[in-house]
Amino acid sequence: MESNIKIVVDSSADTLELTGVPFACASLKIITEGKEYVDDARLDVDGMAQELREYKGRSSTACPGVGDWLTAFGDAEQVVCVTITSNLSGSYNAACIAKQDYEEQHPGRQVYVLDSLSAGPELRLILEKLREYVQAGLSFEEVCQSIQAYAKHTGLLFMLESMKNLANNGRVNPLIAKAAGLLGIRAVGKASDVGTLEMLEKSRGRDRALVAIVENMRRLGYSGGRVRISHCGNEQAANMLRTRLFAQFGQVPVEIYHAGGLCSFYAEQGGLLVGFEKGML
Numbered sequence: 001m002e003s004n005i006k007i008v009v010d011s012s013a014d015t016l017e018l019t020g021v022p023f024a025c026a027s028l029k030i031i032t033e034g035k036e037y038v039d040d041a042r043l044d045v046d047g048m049a050q051e052l053r054e055y056k057g058r059s060s061t062a063c064p065g066v067g068d069w070l071t072a073f074g075d076a077e078q079v080v081c082v083t084i085t086s087n088l089s090g091s092y093n094a095a096c097i098a099k100q101d102y103e104e105q106h107p108g109r110q111v112y113v114l115d116s117l118s119a120g121p122e123l124r125l126i127l128e129k130l131r132e133y134v135q136a137g138l139s140f141e142e143v144c145q146s147i148q149a150y151a152k153h154t155g156l157l158f159m160l161e162s163m164k165n166l167a168n169n170g171r172v173n174p175l176i177a178k179a180a181g182l183l184g185i186r187a188v189g190k191a192s193d194v195g196t197l198e199m200l201e202k203s204r205g206r207d208r209a210l211v212a213i214v215e216n217m218r219r220l221g222y223s224g225g226r227v228r229i230s231h232c233g234n235e236q237a238a239n240m241l242r243t244r245l246f247a248q249f250g251q252v253p254v255e256i257y258h259a260g261g262l263c264s265f266y267a268e269q270g271g272l273l274v275g276f277e278k279g280m281l
Ligand code: X90
Pocket: 028, 060, 061, 062, 063, 084, 085, 088, 089, 090, 091, 117, 118, 119, 120, 156, 158, 171, 190, 191, 192, 195, 196, 197, 262, 263, 266, 267, 273
C-alpha cells in the first residue's frame, strides 16, 4: 500500500532525494553581496566553493521560510519534517509555524517537526530510518515516537580545517574558531546535546584528527552501526576514516558522499562530517 506519510527535510541534510517514499527537501541559501546560491539539485557545489574562495566580501546563509516549508509539505495528509539544529538556524522555527498554518488550513492533516539538534550526515541517518519505519507500515504516531527515540542514538562528529564562515556568521565563538585557522591544525568536535558546536580536540595534522574521530566515536558509544560521512572536497580523508573504522570494527556499513551547498559553506574545503549510530538500538 502506498503510504500517506511524506518525509520532508531541509537541505542541511545533504539529501536531495530519498527513493521509495514521498519526499521533499526545502532549500537553504548561501548569499554573497552579488549572488544567491540555492542549495538544490541545480547547485554546482564545487563551482560555488571555488567562487567563494576568490570572493572577499561578506557571505551568509538563510534558512527556508514558512512558505518554502508549506511548498515542501505539498498536499500530504501526514508529514514528518526534520530540520537542522534550532540552536544554529531558524529553520526549525519556520517549520513549526508552517506546521500550524498547514494544520489550520487543512483540518485533519498532521505535521510532526523534529529538531535534529545536528546537521549533515546525522540527518541522513534519521531520514533513512524514517523511510524504514514508513515502509514497514507504522502509523503516523508510531513513526513520530520511534524517530524521536532513534535520534537519541545518533551522533555527529566533525573535522574542520577552517571555521571562518562559522565564526563570521556568529555560529561559533571567534576565539574557538581561531585554532582551526592555523596551518595544519584540524578542529575535531561534535554536535552537543543541545545542538551547538562543541570542540573536542585541536589535532595537528589530518591523521591525528582521524584517530581522534574514531576514538571519540567509540567513547560516545559507537560499536559497529551505520556511519555516513559527508566531505567537502576531501574524499581521501573520508576513505581513510573508513579504513580505520574497518580496522577497528570490521566491515561496518559506511557510506561516503560529497556535502551539499549549506554544509560545504560552513564545513569549508577539507571538512568532514561523520554521522553515526551509538548505544543500544
Ligand atoms: O539558518 C541558516 O542560515 C543556517 C545556519 C547553519 C549554521 C551551522 C551549519 C553547520 C554545518 C558544520 C559542522 C557541524 C556542526 C554541527 C552542529 C550541531 C556543518
